[in-house]
Amino acid sequence: MSRLVSVLGTNTSLAAERASAAIVAALLGLFILYGVGFAQMSHETAHDTRHATGFPCH
Numbered sequence: 196m197s198r199l200v201s202v203l204g205t206n207t208s209l210a211a212e213r214a215s216a217a218i219v220a221a222l223l224g225l226f227i228l229y230g231v232g233f234a235q236m237s238h239e240t241a242h243d244t245r246h247a248t249g250f251p252c253h
């Protein structure tokens with residue numbers, strides 16, 4: 196019986212580790228997609244600011 200409990204405990208902790216890793220991977224993926232999605236917008240803003248202040252950028 197004690198072996199069964201320890202095996203179940205191991206499986207439970209393994210499932211918790213996998214769930215934790217999946218959550219971290221999903222959050223990292225969302226962060227990367229969010230950053231890439233707005234990269235062009237921030238580039239355009241910096242470009243327009245350089246033009247507005249008179250600095251050449253090309």
